[in-house]
Amino acid sequence: MHCLIETRELTRRFGPRTAVDTLNLAVPAAGVYGFLGPNGAGKTTAIRMLLGLIRPNAGEVRLFGVHASGGNRTSLMQRVGALVESPSLYPHLTGRENLEVTRRLLGAPRNLIDVALDTVKLTKDADRRVREYSLGMRQRLGLGLALLNKPELLILDEPTNGLDPAGIHEMRDLIRRLPDEFGVTVFLSSHLLSEVEQIASHIGIIHEGKLLFQGPLSELQTKQQTQLIVGVKQLDAAIDCLTKAGWNVQRHVDGVLNVAAKTSDDAISVNRLLVDHRLDVFHIALAQPSLEDIFLTLTTNQPAGRRAA
Amino acid sequence: MSLVRALHAELLKLKRTLAFRVIFVLPFLVATLQFFIAWRTKKFPTDFNLWQTMTTSSLQIWAVFMLPLLIALETALLNGIEHADKQWKHIFVLPVPRYCIYFAKVIVAQALILISTFILAALIVVAGIAAMYVRPELANSGAAPYAFIAKQAALVWLASWLIIAIQTWVSMRWSGFPIPLGTGIAGTFFALFAASASVGKYYPWLLPMNIFLEGRATTAIALGVIGGILATVAGCFEFVRRDVLS
Numbered sequence: 105m106h107c108l109i110e111t112r113e114l115t116r117r118f119g120p121r122t123a124v125d126t127l128n129l130a131v132p133a134a135g136v137y138g139f140l141g142p143n144g145a146g147k148t149t150a151i152r153m154l155l156g157l158i159r160p161n162a163g164e165v166r167l168f169g170v171h172a173s174g175g176n177r178t179s180l181m182q183r184v185g186a187l188v189e190s191p192s193l194y195p196h197l198t199g200r201e202n203l204e205v206t207r208r209l210l211g212a213p214r215n216l217i218d219v220a221l222d223t224v225k226l227t228k229d230a231d232r233r234v235r236e237y238s239l240g241m242r243q244r245l246g247l248g249l250a251l252l253n254k255p256e257l258l259i260l261d262e263p264t265n266g267l268d269p270a271g272i273h274e275m276r277d278l279i280r281r282l283p284d285e286f287g288v289t290v291f292l293s294s295h296l297l298s299e300v301e302q303i304a305s306h307i308g309i310i311h312e313g314k315l316l317f318q319g320p321l322s323e324l325q326t327k328q329q330t331q332l333i334v335g336v337k338q339l340d341a342a343i344d345c346l347t348k349a350g351w352n353v354q355r356h357v358d359g360v361l362n363v364a365a366k367t368s369d370d371a372i373s374v375n376r377l378l379v380d381h382r383l384d385v386f387h388i389a390l391a392q393p394s395l396e397d398i399f400l401t402l403t404t405n406q407p408a409g410r411r412a413a
Numbered sequence: 414m415s416l417v418r419a420l421h422a423e424l425l426k427l428k429r430t431l432a433f434r435v436i437f438v439l440p441f442l443v444a445t446l447q448f449f450i451a452w453r454t455k456k457f458p459t460d461f462n463l464w465q466t467m468t469t470s471s472l473q474i475w476a477v478f479m480l481p482l483l484i485a486l487e488t489a490l491l492n493g494i495e496h497a498d499k500q501w502k503h504i505f506v507l508p509v510p511r512y513c514i515y516f517a518k519v520i521v522a523q524a525l526i527l528i529s530t531f532i533l534a535a536l537i538v539v540a541g542i543a544a545m546y547v548r549p550e551l552a553n554s555g556a557a558p559y560a561f562i563a564k565q566a567a568l569v570w571l572a573s574w575l576i577i578a579i580q581t582w583v584s585m586r587w588s589g590f591p592i593p594l595g596t597g598i599a600g601t602f603f604a605l606f607a608a609s610a611s612v613g614k615y616y617p618w619l620l621p622m623n624i625f626l627e628g629r630a631t632t633a634i635a636l637g638v639i640g641g642i643l644a645t646v647a648g649c650f651e652f653v654r655r656d657v658l659s
Binding site: 159184186190192205209210249253 | 419421426501506510
């Protein structure tokens with residue numbers, strides 16, 4: 105697999121706290137890679153190390169198969185666009201002038217400004233000062249800045265942070281189009297699983313600085329066992345009965361039981377067992393865990409919730 | 414090439430900023446003050462040389478007071494626009510070496526200070542001509558000594574390089590105005606005490622003023638230029654290695 109980003113044992117400590125702990129990322133070319141984790145998981149620190157904004161205490165970053173060190177980082181960054189957290193803009197300049205500042209720094213052709221404005225749908229507002237822009241427009245302009253040098257790799261850190269639902273929708277649509285229309289590989293960090301689920305083909309889950317999972321989205325879904333959700337009046341008696349019969353049972357916070365099960369035959373067996381013990385079953389369903397359930401299981405060690413299959 | 418691109422970008426960033434307007438305002442204040450002093454003086458000595466007096470006293474006020482404050486203000490404004498919206502993280506991920514960004518900032522600050530100092534030089538000529546108009550007895554001072562005024566202005570500017578280097582580093586290191594301006598004000602304030610001491614010969618904030626003092630001019634220019642270059646390189650060394658955490 106050809107990887108655009110690879111990290112080896114990447115580590116960064118801030119005093120006694122290890123923000124990123126021996127991180128081994130492998131981001132394949134093409135598609136969208138969702139880098140997921142709760143707030144404070146180490147996503148931004150990892151991204152800043154990828155981009156050379158902060159130096160790691162240990163480990164290395166490889167971009168396009170090349171070790172990204174001080175010497176060759178400048179040439180590698182010609183192939184990378186980035187938007188780190190909120191966009192950095194000059195509010196006293198217009199949208200077009202902001203792009204022009206970056207264009208001058210890049211030494212890029214002038215016509216790329218119009219292309220970028222068109223891509224992020226800001227052509228109409230290009231000559232307004234950025235201080236008059238809404239948050240969504242600022243975010244789109246930030247993306248336009250990242251796209252200006254026609255990058256092969258786009259690194260976006262929480263690009264929808266602070267946006268309203270319409271802004272999130274707009275941004276998501278824009279990011280989704282990028283791999284197909286522009287051939288860009290997108291590395292996207294977010295703490296919102298629902299957002300990543302809709303656009304990512306690959307996923308990496310980070311928690312407390314450690315990478316808990318990495319691979320295709322489909323692989324993540326198959327990792328979690330199907331569960332049987334059982335609603336029963338006599339919870340303790342049901343747990344006792346099912347455990348004695350060899351079922352793996354967990355009490356869910358919602359007042360139902362989660363039973364490790366795979367098929368509808370398992371559901372029939374569990375139901376029959378409970379009914380035979382004169383327990384009042386009012387709900388029984390096989391549940392395919394949502395990505396959110398898996399994410400929560402991985403990052404908080406909570407028992408998985410459910411979604412009816 | 415990257416440095417030229419960085420300079421080109423810096424020029425656009427100045428658009429609609431206070432940094433550009435200030436370079437006109439301060440020289441105007443100094444020249445206006447000089448004009449009023451000449452106008453309101455009751456009696457001039459017989460050997461009074463308008464151009465010598467007006468040039469020296471304007472540039473001395475400039476060197477000891479206005480210039481250090483202008484440098485503090487300009488460098489704080491130039492770098493403040495990068496701190497304001499956390500621009501450093503955007504700039505540092507672009508394929509431009511960090512040292513080019515740093516040198517571009519220093520060069521633009523030097524250029525603005527140079528322009529401002531030469532605006533003052535031009536306004537000294539205007540103020541002198543205006544003074545001759547309102548006080549006809551000064552007319553025998555003759556034509557303005559353009560070369561002398563330009564040379565003095567250029568020397569003051571060269572001697573200010575070390576202050577520019579220090580203030581640029583401070584304003585890049587700390588966001589907001591308090592620390593950069595505080596440094597400039599403190600530097601100017603302590604210059605009052607350093608002036609009478611032997612250390613005053615080497616004190617960065619006194620170097621532009623030392624141009625006008627017997628036996629100190631050469632040291633002032635050498636220390637201003639060489640010290641300015643060394644301080645810029647040292648500041649750049651730290652800047653290139655800096656982690657961008659916010």
